[in-house]
Structure formats: structure tokens, C-alpha cells
Amino acid sequence: MKVSSYIKINKSANEVLNLIKSPNNLEKFHPYCISNKVDIWDCEKSIDYVNYYSGKIYKRKFTEWNENGYVLDIYDEVKTATISWIVKPEKTKSIVIIEADAILPFNNIFIRYIVFHLYIKFMLRNYLNSVLKGLKYHLETDELVIEDQFGKHDWYSA
Numbered sequence: 447m448k449v450s451s452y453i454k455i456n457k458s459a460n461e462v463l464n465l466i467k468s469p470n471n472l473e474k475f476h477p478y479c480i481s482n483k484v485d486i487w488d489c490e491k492s493i494d495y496v497n498y499y500s501g502k503i504y505k506r507k508f509t510e511w512n513e514n515g516y517v518l519d520i521y522d523e524v525k526t527a528t529i530s531w532i533v534k535p536e537k538t539k540s541i542v543i544i545e546a547d548a549i550l551p552f553n554n555i556f557i558r559y560i561v562f563h564l565y566i567k568f569m570l571r572n573y574l575n576s577v578l579k580g581l582k583y584h585l586e587t588d589e590l591v592i593e594d595q596f597g598k599h600d601w602y603s604a
Contacts, residue, residue, distance in 0.1 A: 447562045450545040451574035457585045459535035462542060463515070465585060466531055472496060475584035477576050477595045478602035490516070499593055499604040525549055542581060544574050573599055 472482035485493040489511040496504045510517035515531040530545040552558040580591040
């Protein structure tokens with residue numbers, strides 16, 4: 447079940463890609479991330495960990511790495527989502543799209559549909575919007591994003 451968000455950034459696609467493809471990148475722009483520790487940093491073989499202010503820690507395993515971005519899987523104890531980062535050039539600007547394909551732990555298709563459409567998609571979209579606002583802020587100001595800079599999140603804020 448997919449949710450996506452996008453933002454226009456006043457930087458070239460190369461500048462955006464250089465940031466999002468760098469190790470520990472989330473520490474610069476992610477408003478809910480305390481740390482982003484790298485296990486392996488080698489394109490589609492990369493593995494890192496996102497430690498949230500809420501205490502939650504997710505493992506990220508990259509599966510694709512291309513000229514426009516990458517795809518990664520998120521793990522708690524099991525795989526919980528596949529995330530795509532896509533950067534599209536637009537003259538001197540960029541459009542950055544994040545798409546999250548959530549894997550919900552409900553066997554019943556009706557329950558999965560209801561939970562997703564009444565709760566998960568709104569929480570996930572809010573989260574993606576905040577991450578993209580952080581990316582834009584950092585790239586356009588060269589300042590680090592602080593905790594909850596774009597509002598608290600029930601899943602990931604302290």
C-alpha cells in the first residue's frame with residue numbers, strides 16, 4: 447500500500463543526489479533522526495540504521511542504486527516497507543519524490559485496507575513531508591535540521 451510525497455528544491459539534481467547518496471546523510475536533514483549509522487556503504491549493497499528520537503531503530507538495506515536515486519527496504523524485526531527516492535532535474539531546480547510501499551502485518555485484506563486508509567497513509571504522508579522539508583531546508587540553507595523542526599510525529603518524536 448503506497449504513499450508518496452514530493453518537493454521542489456532550488457538545487458541541481460546532482461547536488462541533491464550527492465547529499466542523499468552520502469553516508470550518514472539523514473543526520474543532516476531528517477527531523478526525527480538522532481543518528482544514521484552505516485554498517486556498509488557500497489551503493490546497492492549499502493546497509494545502515496536509523497535511530498529515531500522515539501527510541502525506534504530501523505535497518506535500511508539498499509536494493510537498487512541508479513542515476514536518479516535508489517530503492518531500499520526498511521526492517522524492524524521483519525521487512526516493513528520498501529522506499530524509493532527519485533530525483534528529477536528541472537532546469538536549475540530538482541523535484542524529489544519519496545514513495546513508501548508499506549507492508550502491514552494484517553492477514554485480513556479488509557482490516558489491512560481500513561487501517562491503511564484511515565490511519566497509516568496520513569501518518570506516513572506527514573512523515574514523508576517532514577523528511578522532504580528537512581532535505582529542502584538543509585540543501586537551501588546549509589544548516590542542520592533540528593529535532594521536530596516541522597512538527598512532532600506520533601511514531602518518531604520523543
